[in-house]
Ligand SMILES: NC(=O)c1ccc[n+]([C@@H]2O[C@H](COP(=O)([O-])OP(=O)(O)OC[C@H]3O[C@@H](n4cnc5c(N)ncnc54)[C@H](O)[C@@H]3O)[C@@H](O)[C@H]2O)c1
Ligand SMILES: CC(C)[C@H](C(=O)O)[C@@H](O)C(=O)O
């Protein structure tokens with residue numbers, strides 16, 4: 001197959017982890033006789049420095065034409081003093097909106113060799129397999145007005161959703177739950193927020209169309225607690241943009257590191273942008289020690305979800321599993337008796353395992 005892939009490395013560790021993902025995809029292309037063409041574009045702080053905009057028109061145009069987009073991370077101290085509209089993060093929010101990527105799928109499942117790498121007790125982590133479906137183009141992030149009001153010495157952000165925006169993400173959650181354990185937990189703050197009360201009504205109404213799916217509702221504060229005390233109770237979690245942002249970083253604790261989590265930002269027609277959950281990690285940027293696995297697993301999710309390349313994705317995920325079983329890991333993960341390696345060496349070992357692996361052994365191919 002011939003595929004055009006836009007890569008947006010962005011800032012901080014973005015470039016380091018993108019290099020890793022591209023090397024893995026090149027190996028897959030060779031093994032399976034595909035042609036992947038990569039074109040690199042600017043986003044975030046790098047784009048501000050290069051083109052005076054966090055999301056240049058050329059980047060938007062390239063992403064719209066591509067078969068899929070891979071994104072590293074944006075942001076950093078250098079640009080923190082800029083006004084909201086001009087910050088690196090605005091580039092990321094802008095490309096999600098431009099491409100209409102309303103659903104962000106964040107799978108949380110610990111690889112077996114990492115069960116003891118979490119600060120949580122192994123028996124709490126073992127067997128948990130959660131998919132957070134985060135609404136991505138609405139809510140508090142995008143509602144207007146969003147501004148300072150100097151004459152009142154005040155400030156406003158707005159949480160705005162149309163009924164249709166809530167319905168489509170809830171549909172996505174029910175449909176996805178059908179491919180999993182058939183359970184949806186909707187997370188909201190319906191005891192306080194009107195938007196959450198409407199969200200709950202939509203979930204209840206929609207659930208009538210999916211009688212095979214069990215539904216429950218949780219308030220977000222309690223959900224935050226249950227995620228790390230009894231994560232096994234969850235299958236699919238569907239929630240508002242900001243709640244999903246916060247809960248997914250928290251849930252990453254189950255996997256041993258925020259650097260492990262991949263994500264897929266999608267719409268209904270299979271077009272997607274694939275991005276790790278973590279950020280540009282300024283504290284470790286340039287040191288060559290970033291964990292590339294969230295990015296590499298995002299690339300395998302791209303193969304699976306945008307290109308229908310199931311076997312190719314299985315092979316990547318199995319190579320990652322083998323590498324972890326062999327004890328290799330970047331310093332963000334604490335593995336007993338393991339070997340600490342940097343980003344590049346970790347990628348080299350994964351490439352070696354890709355060459356020898358048998359993906360039928362893979363037990364981790366549920367990043368859908
Ligand atoms: N998708 C994105 O582009 C994205 C996501 C989150 C934050 N950000 C931006 O990143 C910048 C830094 O934010 P932050 O520090 O709050 O969050 P962060 O996710 O960048 O880092 C949080 C902690 O996790 C560690 N970490 C994250 N990814 C890692 C990896 N792959 N390997 C090893 N360790 C890793 C970091 O070293 C840091 O200690 C900010 O400008 C923020 O806006 C961007
Ligand atoms: C950088 C920021 C805009 C972004 C978000 O909040 O969506 C990030 O935290 C994420 O989780 O992808």
Ligand SMILES: [Mg+2]
Nearest residue numbers: 245246249277
């Ligand atoms: Mg986040």
